[in-house]
Amino acid sequence: LxxxxxxxxxxxxxxxxxxxxxxxxxxxxxxxxxxxxxxxxxxxxxxxxxxxxxxxxxxxxxxxxxxxLEILSNNIDSLHKLANALLEKEVITGEEIDDIIAEKTNE
Structure with a gap:
């Protein structure tokens, strides 16, 4: 802030x-x-x-x-998937982030 x-x-x-x-x-x-x-x-x-x-x-x-807030709300599924991936692995690569976000656009 x-x-x-x-x-x-x-x-x-x-x-x-x-x-x-x-x-x-x-x-x-x-x-x-x-x-x-x-x-x-x-x-x-x-x-x-x-x-x-x-x-x-x-x-x-x-x-x-x-x-x-609008961007986060519009992409809440990707946000949750990213959070879950971080909880599982603690560290994820840029490529993994791109793959998770790409899943949303393919749905």
Whole structure:
């Protein structure tokens, strides 16, 4: 969840990938870089803009979660087969995964 939130934050606040926020970059690159992450100063943003950014981040993360749940639901049989294979063997190869998933498409 942290990674998804970080990516959504960059999409909205740095990369201009939100229609509502627009093609703007709110990153303050003059701040220090700490452990490879830029510090984004919220002090230069209005409360309204901060709320809009937060709302768009939440929207992106929730949409991604819903899409992931949809994919898992649509492929529940393959998911159960993969889980059972892992319970039996503990480790399975990419080829075995492909074979299990291919069984669904052949049904």
């Amino acid at each position: 942290q990674r998804a939130t970080d990516i959504a934050h960059k999409m909205v606040a740095e990369w201009g990938m939100s229609e509502k926020v627009g093609p703007l970059n709110f990153a303050d690159n003059s701040q220090e870089v700490f452990l490879g992450k830029e510090i984004i100063s919220r002090s230069r943003l209005s409360d309204e803009t901060s709320k809009m950014i937060d709302s768009e981040i939440r929207k992106l993360v929730e949409e991604a979660q819903n899409k992931a």
